[in-house]
Amino acid sequence: MDIPAKYDAAASESKWYKYWTDNNFFGSKPDGRKPYTIVIPPPNVTGVLHMGHMLNNTIQDILTRRARMKGFNALWVPGTDHASIATEAKVVQKLAKQGIKKRDLTREQFLKYAWEWKEEHGGVILEQLKKLGASCDWSRTAFTMDDLRSESVMKVFVDLYNKGLIYRGLRMVNWDPKAQTVLSTEEVIYREEKSHLYHLKYYIAEGETITPTGTEGEVIHKDDKGYYAVVATTRPETIMGDTAMCINPKDPKHQWLRGHKVIVPLVNRVIPVIEDRYVDIEFGTGCLKVTPAHDANDYALGQTHNLEVIDIFNPDGTIAPAGQLYVGMDRMEVRKQIAIDLKNAGLLEKIEDYDNKVGYSERNADTAVEPRLCKQWFLNMKHFADIALPPVLEGKIKFYPNKYVNTYRNWLENIQDWCISRQLWWGHRIPAYFLPTAEGEEEKYVVALTPEEALELAHKVKGYENITIDQLQRDEDALDTWFSSWLWPVSLFNGINQPGNEEIKYYYPTTDLVTGPDIIFFWVARMIMAGEEYMKDVPFRNVYFTGIVRDKLGRKMSKSLGNSPDPIELMEKYSTDGVRMGMLLCSPAGGDLLYDDELCLQGRNFTNKIWNAFRLVKGWSVDDNIPQPEASKKAIEWFENKLNKTLAELDKMFVDFRLSESLMLVYKLFWDEFSSWYLESVKPAYQQPIDGATYKATIAFFDKLLEVLHPYIPFITEEVWQLLETRKQGESIMVAQMPEAGSYDEKLLERFETVKDVIAKIRQIRQDNGLAQKESLECFAKLVDGDYDDYFNAVITKHCNLAKFELIPAAIDGAKTFVAKNVEYYIPLGDKIDKEEELKKLNAELDYTRGFLASVEKKLSNERFVSGAPAAVVDREKQKLADAKMKIEALEKQIAGLK
């Protein structure tokens, strides 16, 4: 066979991916085997692959491929998420470029554009996953807005409404003025920002007289215009909505204000001074302006003190007519302008610098969220917290790393109701139908799957017995995207629409979930809720939380920093296998990962190593008539044991999701143990044939190694596996059986470690004396104590090119010498030996050993140690003592001999 010197990754990748899909190796159907199931965290349908996806999906693919090879019926279900806000924003943006405004379109027209966009850009990310080698069952590709999923969402909404768990309520919610929709509390991220505290003068209303109360520490402001109080605020633009000023009743500074009224600056509205212990006396001036319509805390104050609510903002964040001033201006502009106007009016005392935390939309980082009072749909979360907490606390679901259990519990124990409605069109439209009502009358609605059913329900409402279907007004709002994602593990198997069907029974609960900790609340927790609610069982057994991919300086990867490499380019540069390895090499279990291109290089170098080992083995000619060399026989026995031990260790690591470590383990197995030790032990001399038995064993080992490596680096392993032996059409490493860990002899492995030590020392002597490998040496062994272990001598002979390797009774003078275990080794080099140098070395070792002996003796002479420590520990120390004494004796003899 003609083997190219270089491995052509690109050709191999497309060839084998096609081969796998052509043979439907990724497909899964329920059968008699045990299932292994992963559902993909659905990426945004219009998204592109980033480094986080690379990591996440590499891990999922490793788990899936390994399970498949372990004999499970492995299924990895792919799909995409409609990502309501993000996608709608993109579509709006695109339309804006064409001069089309969303508000000029009907819902149907807009959705037509949105679907076009989805068809055009959707699925790119799935193609990219294919390049990564993802072994998803593509025939099952789902979309959160496809028919089955949509139907599931509707059914669940109606069901939860009927159970009384979904309700409609007027609440202070987080409003995104750019997307013009409400957000859930989880969708708001707070950022520290350099801001200002504006100190504003609120004059006491005309006619009010001030009498100091005489309280110690009282602060009364007065100027030529009268008495005034100072309010510190970060948001002067909201003063038009002020309906009270609030002080702490215990605040000594402001006792004089009690019971008075003050005038809102510029607006000139007279508002009461109210008292509430909520106000922090120490913060700012201790005076708080209360704007019930635009701050959650102020709203709560307004409720207790029965304050008027003046909403001064339009949905887009501009000032509404109710604000009276600055009508039509954007809130941020108003903030600047009002500061100037206040100053000019002498109403601004000062401006202080202040670090403030401002909420932003998670999906829309440049627009500050505005607290706003409006009517929305909510899901009662108390019930869901109650059913979702036990499975995690009891260990029915395991989190890796475990620390997230705390995070999870904390969230569930302090949960707030979930605002599930969004003022968007791209999404699942809420199946609620409003009944016609008179102006000012309370709203009435029914919830049903179809307009027809809604009409039936409406007819049962008193006074609506005769309305027609046209009079029903369906709610314009869509549902939060996560309201469909939370059903994912159930809806993918149609478990909502067709409970108890064959697929849901077989695949549910799924096995592992791989995702980022950033969506533990958004998604993981809610899937557990939905799973428990609808399947009465957990949606998955294990959740593996990946870290966040950072650059090597520890910064988050972001578009704006430009420190995020393009995954596709990486795969082209380092090969897909190389990048997969690179991702995994830097992902410690439970920590963030500091990504560096160097790691992909290391990965690519590894595939090259495999390729070269393959070239070596495949280059051998086999002669069944020559006897098997002793060295080969022993090396095979050793490697067999080594392999079994490693396989056992590997199994353990996978149980604990220690994937990065597992890769390092097999990396070393292949590179060090197999290539450097095993192959060098069995390698025939140049252009000499290899015996049949050794060849067969070597191929078998190689085979197994490839199989073990396949989940990590699927392409090169398939390529080499296919070439290593004649394979039948339709065979593939990805459906081969994963080698099982057999028994192994720990003692034998330890003995071989000594062998490595001896070989290394002889190599050192060669190097020190400039002796080429071609030049053969003689080596003599002298037993110091115990039994002589010559089991692997043939291996030593082979590695070190020894012409003679014998056991002798007495020391040899004037030879290079070293001690390993209980044997002294002598290598006569004639006059080449440098006595001075040798003595120096031996003396140094002698000194060290004596020091070591002293420390052991000290320990053993400590009676408290001897009596307190377990017998086994004491025995070990005694053994150390004996070994050291023996070694000292041997060294002393050698030194004497040299002299």
Added chain:
RNA sequence: GGGAGUAUAGCUCAGCUGGUUCAGAGCAUCUGCCUUACAAGCAGAGGGUCAUAGGUUCGAAUCCUGUUACUCCCACCA
């Protein structure tokens, strides 16, 4: 403000219930080698008061307490 986590070699990390995996791995560095599988390589070497101060113990990287630094999550004082 509440909580969680981390601190071990230049870098990234292992080191579980204290004692032979006790000071380790990979990468990087340095020194030899173009030795017919592989220079994208081979053979070696150096490098750490285990953040810090105490404590428990015969014995601590490991357990406990304090301190410091960093990271993350939650809450949100205008």
